[in-house]
Amino acid sequence: MSSPRRLAGEKLVVASHNPGKLREIRELLEPFGIETVSAGELGLPEPEETGVTFAENAAIKAHAAARAARLPALADDSGFCIAGLDGAPGVLSARWAGPDKDFGRAMRNAEEMLQAKGAGSPEGRRSWFVAALCLAWPDGHEEAVEGRVDGTFVWPPRGNQGFGYDPVFLPDGHDRTFGEMSASEKHGWKPGEAEGLSHRARAFARLVGRCFG
Ligand code: IMP
Numbered sequence: 001m002s003s004p005r006r007l008a009g010e011k012l013v014v015a016s017h018n019p020g021k022l023r024e025i026r027e028l029l030e031p032f033g034i035e036t037v038s039a040g041e042l043g044l045p046e047p048e049e050t051g052v053t054f055a056e057n058a059a060i061k062a063h064a065a066a067r068a069a070r071l072p073a074l075a076d077d078s079g080f081c082i083a084g085l086d087g088a089p090g091v092l093s094a095r096w097a098g099p100d101k102d103f104g105r106a107m108r109n110a111e112e113m114l115q116a117k118g119a120g121s122p123e124g125r126r127s128w129f130v131a132a133l134c135l136a137w138p139d140g141h142e143e144a145v146e147g148r149v150d151g152t153f154v155w156p157p158r159g160n161q162g163f164g165y166d167p168v169f170l171p172d173g174h175d176r177t178f179g180e181m182s183a184s185e186k187h188g189w190k191p192g193e194a195e196g197l198s199h200r201a202r203a204f205a206r207l208v209g210r211c212f213g
Contacts, residue, residue: 004143004210007135011035013073015065017046018094020163021076021200027183028204031191032212037069044068054078054091054132055144062136070138074207078131078199080165082153084114084124093165104157107168111155127153127169129199133207143211147202162186171197 012029014036016022022038029036039046047064051057054077061075079093089096089110096106114120128150136142150172157167159179166186167179178186178198188197189205191213196202 005137005141006210007034007072007212011037011071013037013039013042013044013065013069013071015039015044015061015073015075018163021078024183024187024198024200025074025076025204028187028189028201032208034212037071039065039069039073042069049077049091051077052091054130055134055146057091058132058134059136059142059144062134062142063140066136066138072135072137074133074135076131076133076200076203078129080169081128081130082110082114082124083126084117084119084121085110088113097164103164107157107165110153110168114153122152125153127151129165129169131199131203133200133203135207135211143207145203145206145210147196147199147204147206149197149199149202 012034014022014025017040026036044065047060049057051060057077058075062073065073079090081087081090097103114124128148130148132146134142134144152170153168154170158177159167161181162178167177169178186198187201189201196205
């Protein structure tokens with residue numbers, strides 16, 4: 001196996017149009033002094049996410065941005081999975097919020113579906129976030145990692161920090177939802193540490209070990 005490719009001081013495209021993700025990825029990159037530009041700032045189109053896994057969709061977004069910008073590009077594909085809904089919404093997490101990005105509705109739908117299936121038990125409420133990160137270069141090379149955090153789907157939603165499904169996710173070992181945590185608590189990670197708390201920070205810690213830092 002060839003050794004991982006490292007970032008060599010180039011500007012990095014953050015290939016996301018989601019403001020919540022963009023903010024978190026930039027916060028995680030900040031200690032490394034890497035200059036970033038977002039796909040939106042470059043006016044890049046959002047490619048269609050046709051993959052059936054988080055990793056496939058991250059690769060689609062990272063390669064499209066790297067080719068178009070002729071720069072290395074980092075993409076995150078992530079989602080929220082609920083055991084009692086057989087892992088849904090999963091790769092459809094963003095789509096459940098509809099075109100108006102109404103995550104209040106998406107969270108309510110999940111709760112109603114759990115109740116309708118009679119799956120509102122503690123086992124049915126087991127849930128997890130996954131983040132797949134893909135760092136792609138214009139020549140087609142890629143480095144890919146994943147991170148996951150397990151916890152409980154709680155109802156009603158708690159807190160108004162973070163984004164997306166954060167207010168209904170209580171990570172194992174904590175008594176506050178992601179929606180009640182500051183960004184740094186949710187990341188739970190600093191350079192030099194092996195593991196973070198959030199799925200994104202955990203994936204990021206793996207990527208740092210391989211490609212920069
Ligand atoms: P996509 O990766 O662009 O398909 O969108 C992922 C979707 O998953 C987001 O729009 C959020 O709804 C959800 N999601 C991913 N990561 C998080 C997170 O850290 N907190 C809350 N929701 C998240």
